[in-house]
Amino acid sequence: MPKWNGFRAIASRSGCTIEIMSKSGKSLARYFPEIVTVLAAKYERDFVLDGELIFFIGEILSFDALQSRLHPAASRIARLSVETSAKRMLFDCLAVGGRDLVDALLEKRRAAIERFHAAEVNSTSLLAPATTDERLASVTPSLKRGLEPQAASIISITCGS
Template structure:
């Protein structure tokens, strides 16, 4: 079964029908238990149980045969959520996954019950599915790697989560209508994500400096003072291309970056970039997700900051302006 998805919103809806949950920063997964065998599938349908054996084993002890749960695989370090260990695990061999499960254990946050003892629950409304999920956790002792995801119908409590939990890596909120059935592949849930603005240095472009298709962004490393790639923007509009065209110029020798764009931001990452002189500062909007020393998702270009020099830009990945 494909997972039900969420679309981005800018404000928090309120009303008796809405349910609010933290937006966990991890790997979405549906866990199926049939005939004594547990399979963990990613959002794209890729098998994850060989890479996360502790999740498969723990959910096996919780779910009866003919049952399925939807949730998120996360890594909790004691101080907050970490995404890089999930990526390490995803690239590991089955043998290494077993070793990492002992040294960097992961957890499964269950937030929806899709099947129960052979009965398909997708046609039941969320309120009923949630009641079934809570009964499951009440009646069975959940193994440590599995937890029931938080949910509230109180918008003030949800705002508290939104404001307080960003410090430990919660990306925002997922908002669901308690009256709706589970609709695989449909973006009928909503997500409200933390976004902030900050500055970065333009060190490269897709296309050419006179007509940049997107910007490759850098920050100085706080320890080495080297200019590091930290992100890239989404595709620029024609108006934004014209705004930047007169500011950017192709770099000569000595630029510290490779010609090839790092493979961190999607299908077009294999394209070559044109390195530009790292002297233009731009303001961008981004979310809180970070991995491998870069902003994980593409960022949105807002405007040039011609009054700032590169040395006035925050270092590292800090977003303080």
């Protein structure tokens, strides 16, 4: 899985309850109210999405700017969320509409995350690039060694994965 220089996070909604959880199981929701607002506006009432919270300064991803959001003062978080919104890089859809997709083929989960992303009305999320082209997928490991950072961020989807 590519690293996007952000916080890996699972975003979920069950009815009116929205949560954003870190890899370590800590809630990140209070630090990213703009993301919670977008998730609350979704038509779909039940979902679990895997992705990464990211932050751009211009066209560059900034982990330092993202870390500045982990602040105890709610007023600062509110101000920063308006001044500079975080984004979500979407990787995978683990559940949607009451259907558990964890054991589904990656192709099916990818189709679900693409539909979910297409239904979003604003631009707080980005969809991680993916390919079914085995030639490109076989090149990806060498690219990950630093030859082409952007191309290394492609999720390879092969039949039966």
